[in-house]
Amino acid sequence: MTTIKEKAKEFTKVDRRDGKLALAHIYVAFIALFIGGLCGLLQVLVRSGKFTLPWGIGYYQVLTVHGVLLGLILTTYFILGFQIAAMSRTSGTFTNKQRSLGWIGFWIMTTGTIAAATMVLLNEASVLYTFYAPLQAHWIFYVGMALVVVGSWIVGLAKIMKYREWRKVHPGESSPLLSFMVIVNMAMWIICSLGVAVEVVFQLIPWSLGWVDKVDVLLSRTLFWYFGHPLVYFWLLPAYMVWYVVIPKIIGGKIFSDALARLSFMLFLLFSIPVGFHHQLTEPGIESFWKFLQVVLTMMVVIPSLLTAFSMFATFELRGRQLGGKGLFGWVKKLPWKDARFAVPFIGMAAFIPAGAGGIINASHQMNQLIHNTIWVTGHFHLTVATTVVLTFFGASYWLLPHLTGRVLTKQMNKLAIIQAIVWTVGMSIMSGAMHIVGLMGAPRRSDFSTYGGAEQATDWIPYQIAQAVGGTILFVGIILILYIVVNLLFFAPKGETEFPVGEVSENAEKTPMWLENWKIWLTICIALILFAYTVPVIDMIQNAPPGSKGYKFW
Amino acid sequence: MSKKKEKNPNLKGTLYSVGFVGLFILVSWFMAFYLFIDRF
Numbered sequence: 033m034t035t036i037k038e039k040a041k042e043f044t045k046v047d048r049r050d051g052k053l054a055l056a057h058i059y060v061a062f063i064a065l066f067i068g069g070l071c072g073l074l075q076v077l078v079r080s081g082k083f084t085l086p087w088g089i090g091y092y093q094v095l096t097v098h099g100v101l102l103g104l105i106l107t108t109y110f111i112l113g114f115q116i117a118a119m120s121r122t123s124g125t126f127t128n129k130q131r132s133l134g135w136i137g138f139w140i141m142t143t144g145t146i147a148a149a150t151m152v153l154l155n156e157a158s159v160l161y162t163f164y165a166p167l168q169a170h171w172i173f174y175v176g177m178a179l180v181v182v183g184s185w186i187v188g189l190a191k192i193m194k195y196r197e198w199r200k201v202h203p204g205e206s207s208p209l210l211s212f213m214v215i216v217n218m219a220m221w222i223i224c225s226l227g228v229a230v231e232v233v234f235q236l237i238p239w240s241l242g243w244v245d246k247v248d249v250l251l252s253r254t255l256f257w258y259f260g261h262p263l264v265y266f267w268l269l270p271a272y273m274v275w276y277v278v279i280p281k282i283i284g285g286k287i288f289s290d291a292l293a294r295l296s297f298m299l300f301l302l303f304s305i306p307v308g309f310h311h312q313l314t315e316p317g318i319e320s321f322w323k324f325l326q327v328v329l330t331m332m333v334v335i336p337s338l339l340t341a342f343s344m345f346a347t348f349e350l351r352g353r354q355l356g357g358k359g360l361f362g363w364v365k366k367l368p369w370k371d372a373r374f375a376v377p378f379i380g381m382a383a384f385i386p387a388g389a390g391g392i393i394n395a396s397h398q399m400n401q402l403i404h405n406t407i408w409v410t411g412h413f414h415l416t417v418a419t420t421v422v423l424t425f426f427g428a429s430y431w432l433l434p435h436l437t438g439r440v441l442t443k444q445m446n447k448l449a450i451i452q453a454i455v456w457t458v459g460m461s462i463m464s465g466a467m468h469i470v471g472l473m474g475a476p477r478r479s480d481f482s483t484y485g486g487a488e489q490a491t492d493w494i495p496y497q498i499a500q501a502v503g504g505t506i507l508f509v510g511i512i513l514i515l516y517i518v519v520n521l522l523f524f525a526p527k528g529e530t531e532f533p534v535g536e537v538s539e540n541a542e543k544t545p546m547w548l549e550n551w552k553i554w555l556t557i558c559i560a561l562i563l564f565a566y567t568v569p570v571i572d573m574i575q576n577a578p579p580g581s582k583g584y585k586f587w
Numbered sequence: 588m589s590k591k592k593e594k595n596p597n598l599k600g601t602l603y604s605v606g607f608v609g610l611f612i613l614v615s616w617f618m619a620f621y622l623f624i625d626r627f
């Protein structure tokens with residue numbers, strides 16, 4: 033007979049069948065990390081000017097593999113897997129129908145990934161991860177990418193069904209915080225990926241099949257960036273879920289405020305989508321006023337970002353003081369620095385300070401000229417996604433994977449995980465730091481090694497490119513270490529029980545108002561903002577369309 | 588009256604920390620702005 037205590041324990045565990053679905057996503061994510069990371073290493077070596085790719089492999093081919101696998105595949109798969117586990121843990125086990133939908137979505141995505149990856153590996157689609165027209169890939173690449181998006185919608189649908197089911201059973205109650213966050217994250221993804229779906233299905237696929245000769249480049253880039261900026265918040269929000277909900281539990285503290293966390297997530301939903309023009313600030317064909325408006329909306333993201341910073345610091349300080357920390361910063365010493373589940377994501381949080389500052393510079397309208405299309409931008413997103421997000425995902429893997437596999441993180445692995453994060457931090461500081469500096473000196477992003485005909489300015493860039501190669505090589509060592517830990521946690525770590533930590537809200541926090549979960553209000557504002565920011569400029573783009581372009585294959 | 592106000596937790600470190608983040612953002616921005624004005 034099962035006792036009540038045992039039953040309660042069961043509820044805090046992710047169901048084995050849901051765990052299998054989550055793990056399937058996570059396997060793909062880490063395979064992508066290995067291949068994409070290897071390509072990253074090759075890239076920095078080529079750009080140092082000391083290495084040439086063998087067997088006719090092209091630099092842009094390698095760059096495409098790196099960008100697509102790490103920017104799109106690793107992130108999307110890890111996030112979807114993490115979300116499945118988070119929903120199952122906090123809203124209860126998926127029904128068979130919901131889980132089947134999850135598997136259908138997974139296989140559609142995976143079919144798409146294999147199709148797109150095959151085309152890139154065959155050198156039929158070296159169009160980089162932004163697949164900007166008029167660079168033209170093989171149509172199978174675009175169909176593959178479309179399948180990844182459609183598959184992710186189906187996985188998302190399963191989660192939305194679970195959430196609705198929970199709310200039906202618990203009328204008048206706030207949903208579990210982690211489930212709520214998953215749904216905000218998914219809503220953001222579905223709304224933004226509609227843009228890229230329209231671009232791929234209505235512009236790029238017919239054009240790559242030869243059904244139409246020309247493509248409207250400006251419109252395609254606008255649709256891409258309508259998707260591309262919220263994409264970075266789609267990556268970031270799961271990291272915030274870990275920070276807001278999981279980290280307080282790991283450090284033995286409480287969630288500072290449930291209401292603040294929900295408000296900040298809803299603000300991210302509002303202000304991460306109608307802002308794509310800040311990636312197109314140097315582009316002709318968009319009136320300055322609309323660029324300015326989207327710059328203002330972009331800056332609004334500072335509010336939930338600083339709310340998050342405040343909430344994190346407050347959680348840490350309250351806990352540190354509870355443990356006896358004295359003085360202004362004595363509480364810092366009391367935090368569990370030897371626990372990889374805390375220390376690794378903490379480095380990610382710290383990296384977001386320079387990353388966020390850089391982001392504000394990038395989006396500052398005319399000032400964007402300073403860094404536009406320079407390798408500063410590459411340095412920037414290697415801090416945001418490749419440090420803040422990725423280190424938080426690694427930190428989460430140290431409890432999520434053993435929780436799902438019924439194993440434990442040993443002391444040695446915990447130590448190795450901290451070493452891994454230090455290696456990553458050193459490598460990234462060198463690589464991203466060099467990219468930022470040399471970007472300000474004018475070095476371009478997305479380009480193969482070149483001396484530019486012996487130009488003096490280009491000669492000045494070379495030492496920084498060598499520094500990037502050194503940093504990138506250290507980062508690859510970091511990838512080997514994380515893969516070693518992941519393989520250990522999946523197959524070799526000792527059997528045992530690992531907690532899926534979910535924090536409790538502080539008893540001092542105010543009650544969460546129900547309007548924070550009123551989707552009618554938030555989705556209406558979200559759609560209104562999108563329409564406000566995009567309708568007039570898009571009509572203008574279509575009515576005064578530039579001449580279309582035929583496709584180009586420069587590789 | 589909520590408990591929070593009665594207990595009045597010490598969050599001075601948090602205040603200084605977010606102050607530091609804000610200052611870091613402003614200093615970085617003005618450095619970039621200076622470069623921008625100098626070049627364009």
